[in-house]
Amino acid sequence: MPETLSQLLDDSVLAMPIAAGLIMGALTINVLMLVWAERKVSAWIQRRMGPTEVGPFGLLQTLADMLKLISKQLITPSNVDKPLFHLAPLLAFAPVIAAVALMPFSKSLILVQNDFGLLFVFAFGGIAVIAIFMAGWGSNNKYALLGAIRSVAQSISYEIPLILSALSVVLVVNAMGFTLASGGSIVVANGLDLSHIVMAQDQHGLWFVLVQPIAAIIYFISALAETNRAPFDIPEAESELVAGFHTEYSGMRFSMFFFAEYTNMLIVSMLAVVLFFGGWDGPVLPGPLWFFLKSYMVIFVMMWVRWTFPRLRFDQLMTFCWKVMIPLSILNLLATAFVVAVL
Amino acid sequence: MTNAVPPEATPGGGDGEVYSLNMGPQHPSMHGVLRLLLDLKGEEVVKAKPVVGYSHRAHEKMAENRNTLQFLPNTSRIDYLSGMIYNLGYCQAIEKILGIEVSERAVYIRVIANELNRISSHLLWFGTFLLDLGGITPFLYSFDDREEILDILDQVTGSRLTYCYGRFGGVTMDVDEDFLARTTAFLARIRERLGMYDDLVAKNVILRERCINVGVISTEMAKSYGVTGPSLRASGVVYDVRRAEPYGGYEKFDFDVPVLHEGDTMARFHIRISEIEESCKIIEQAIKGIPEGAILPKKMPKRFKIPEGEYYFAVESARGHFGMYIVGDGTDVPAKLKLRTPSFSNLSAMPEALAGTMLADTIAIVGSIDVVMPEIDR
């Protein structure tokens, strides 16, 4: 059975659609679980129960919500910029799926092997910004526009510390080498290759969060800002802007933005696990299981932060990025470069 | 430090276009039905104009068409969050005009009920203020505390929110040992909770960033607009009607009137938290000293005729100075009843306080003033 499946995937022209279908299925289940987890975690923090009715422990609640959203009428407000309005959800949706394909789930289980995996992930993240702005502008709605403006400014600004902190890890990986299991020769590690980053941590038994703690913290905060999560959720601030850039979207289109947001959360946490927490490294349990467990732990911390803090005002958010995060990440990078050069 | 944002700092730029944004009357954040017409340049508010009147129910006209006793249930609907204070305040006003004696026990019960109402109003304000700022969790905790107060008052009055507990001369139902025990237990609980709110909320750096030096109301501005209540006390003026014109037994109790001088949102926040503690002190003293006795006078007139003349009576509600100006003409239907509500004057200071602030601060500032729209619209 596995042989025919892998033969099927390797040889036939159906490989692409099947792989795509598998990824979509996995991601959909993931989003369902994450939304359920969000509601449960927020409920427990707020001394409530969360969903309990639909399915055991309310597990099927998100499915019911998705079915409801799919069955809703697609309302297009008048005077919207039709191409932008219709294209935005799709453009928000597509890059995140592509980025998942690059993640190393275990030593051999990578969907797309690529020498520059890290760069690709960040590139796809950049496309999402365009989608947000298209949504805000195309909606012909002042609230949406305000939300889009804020979101775009926030995303572009926080990409910088995000990438700089990842670069620090790349420098460390490039300096280390590691031995491949077969062969036994020292391989010069390519820091941009995601599987190399994990293997370097695995071989030296040292998670990079211990080597680069500042980079880890900067990365985590920037990740919160990139995914528009509280305390950086000004673009979606319900109490100010109704719903920010996706105010005018209803039904399936809204669920696409929703899907994109939660998958984005998954990607940044998977990347955090790859960069700092050893990827699939771990005793006893199989690699992919550890990978997912660690990613979900990071997501849990993101949810915990969301329900604890109020939100930052927009100019405070930008000040924090440009005056604190970026200088700090540059200093970290310089220090890392210095240490790597000396040792 | 002023609120004004230098033109270069705003995303829209100094000579960008001014566009208008309408917030409300239906809006996830505005407390009650308030419509704010904002003229914005980028993120900076150039001009803010509140539009009120969406919940105008003609209370003053109703007062002129009903006799004094019939108007009693209306009083707690004027400001439903301080319903007990308003209801008992109206009773005290008529008692003062007609010279009706209130028994000691009723006085103490009224003080306990008033202060419990004040705590519940401040707790609600605390939860919704943080909700507007994005911190959703404290809302559920403060409402949990508030539920306990509502249950306690429900036990004795029969209502959770809009009370008609007072009668001219006393209160309707007597309180029993269970009520006093529950209230004492509640005091212990809220004091512990205030410690938690202080650690997690008041010391939270994001909250402090959003509230310190935001929405500064100077002393001169507050006095000119007639702002009263915690907003006035945060701007440096020690004015509490319970101290300035003692009524209803407050002269017997020992409590402080907290005052701060910064006049910003953080100061108003701290004042309200301090007021919860002060109310706890008052309730404690009242429970300790409550005497036995009747709660209503034995003989009560059937009609309460207001002698000719003009009268003014003020109480301290959770929002400030609530005054009733009553004109009598010898019958039991007042010729005129004017309700001078604190939120009316507090909100009228908003256009000046909001000019030059950022959009996100608008929510914080209006929230920190603690307006209740039905009180403004009556």
Place this chain on the structure above:
Amino acid sequence: MSKALLEVLEPFTSSSEESDYGATGIHRRHTTTLDNLARVCEAFLGAGYIFEMLSCIDLREKEEIMRLCYTFNSLETADRHLVHADIAGGLEAESFEAPSISSLARGADWQERETFEMYGVTFVNHPELERLLLPEDADFFPLRKDFGRIEDAEAQDD
């Protein structure tokens, strides 16, 4: 209540008497004319008092006037002064006018708007005399005594 304040008020008030605070809640009552109203306000505000309330009593039928009632209070020690200013006019009078004090006490802004829409008293020199609580297109004055009387309402057969 300082003697200095009373001396300042003396030329602008036509009557000024003590009132029993314990029974009425008012320390002192004054009567003034519309022309002297601004001066009286200035005197109070200059002495550190705040403008507390503005109201109006509809006495067109009984005394052929609209009576404006202002209260000023001190925030240091309670000292409430009630000031009356009468606008002449009976039931048939077309309009009632009074000077606005909103430039002196900014809290009077909204109170005057409310008095305008409820009683029809126009305040001259008010920056923006619009309806506050009622809809913009309301053309009636609700708190006048001849409006909305229950006995004037049409009987309805349900």
